[in-house]
Amino acid sequence: MNDADTVFVIDDDASLREALKLLLETEGFRVEVYASSGAFLDACQPGRQGCIILDLSMPGMDGLTLQKTLQARAIRLPVIFLTGQGAVPLAVQAMKEGAVDFLEKPATHEEILGRVRTALADAKRRADSDPADTEILERYQRLTPRQREIMNLVTSGLSNKEVARKLDISIRTAEGHRLRIMEKMQAASLWELTRLAQVCQALVKSPAPRED
Numbered sequence: 001m002n003d004a005d006t007v008f009v010i011d012d013d014a015s016l017r018e019a020l021k022l023l024l025e026t027e028g029f030r031v032e033v034y035a036s037s038g039a040f041l042d043a044c045q046p047g048r049q050g051c052i053i054l055d056l057s058m059p060g061m062d063g064l065t066l067q068k069t070l071q072a073r074a075i076r077l078p079v080i081f082l083t084g085q086g087a088v089p090l091a092v093q094a095m096k097e098g099a100v101d102f103l104e105k106p107a108t109h110e111e112i113l114g115r116v117r118t119a120l121a122d123a124k125r126r127a128d129s130d131p132a133d134t135e136i137l138e139r140y141q142r143l144t145p146r147q148r149e150i151m152n153l154v155t156s157g158l159s160n161k162e163v164a165r166k167l168d169i170s171i172r173t174a175e176g177h178r179l180r181i182m183e184k185m186q187a188a189s190l191w192e193l194t195r196l197a198q199v200c201q202a203l204v205k206s207p208a209p210r211e212d
Contacts, residue, residue: 006030006050007116010040010066011082012058020053023109024116037061037069044075051100051119053112056083067099068157071194078119079191082107099191133199139185140200147184150177154190155197 007029009020017033024031030050034040038061040052056063067079081102100122101115143151153163164174187193 005120006032006048007120008040008044008050008052008077009033010035010037010052010058010063011055012036013055020112023112027113029116037063037066040066041069048075048077049123051078051080051116051123053080053082053103053116056081056102071155071191072157076123076191076195078123080115080119136185136196136199139196142184143181147177147181150174151181151185151193151197154178154181155194 005028007024009017009024009031010033011017011020012035014035017035021031021033032043034043036058054063054066061069063079063081070077070079078100081099082105083102084105100119103111103115140148150163150167153166154160158166160171160174160178163169163178164171167174182188182193185193185196187196
């Protein structure tokens with residue numbers, strides 16, 4: 001067993017947390033359970049591998065807010081949302097923001113295990129195919145100044161509407177810029193674009209090596 005097999009279950013329902021823990025551990029996965037988004041953020045360290053099963057509606061910080069917080073911190077864990085009836089539109093929104101899947105409660109054991117295996121396999125493929133830092137920076141340097149500005153706003157959590165308002169442009173123009181940025185950066189989701197942005201920021205801020 002290694003960290004890549006870890007499933008982080010975040011749900012305020014204690015009985016559901018324990019049921020998921022038992023199911024996943026029986027199938028050989030390492031499981032960590034958390035009763036709230038804040039508890040998970042306090043414990044989560046950069047570089048952890050695995051995937052998250054996340055309740056969409058929770059007291060305090062809800063699932064969507066946690067997802068955006070993870071993106072802002074460049075914590076690269078695929079998210080599978082658990083959602084109750086009537087919240088499917090929110091789950092769809094979450095997938096547009098980078099979640100890999102969602103399950104509507106009550107989900108069967110087969111559905112849960114299938115989604116988890118798919119998420120972990122996807123995470124491993126992404127890790128194996130990550131571009132080198134120099135390649136990421138080259139993509140970033142091909143962006144126009146305006147595109148870099150919008151990329152910074154989008155990856156900080158602003159929606160297209162908020163970006164348009166902030167820059168005094170139309171929503172359609174903001175959406176067009178966002179699509180071109182995703183293409184140039186070769187990012188398939190906002191989650192991936194946020195990770196690439198974090199890499200670029202770190203490289204740009206790094207001081208050049210001294211020549212003795």
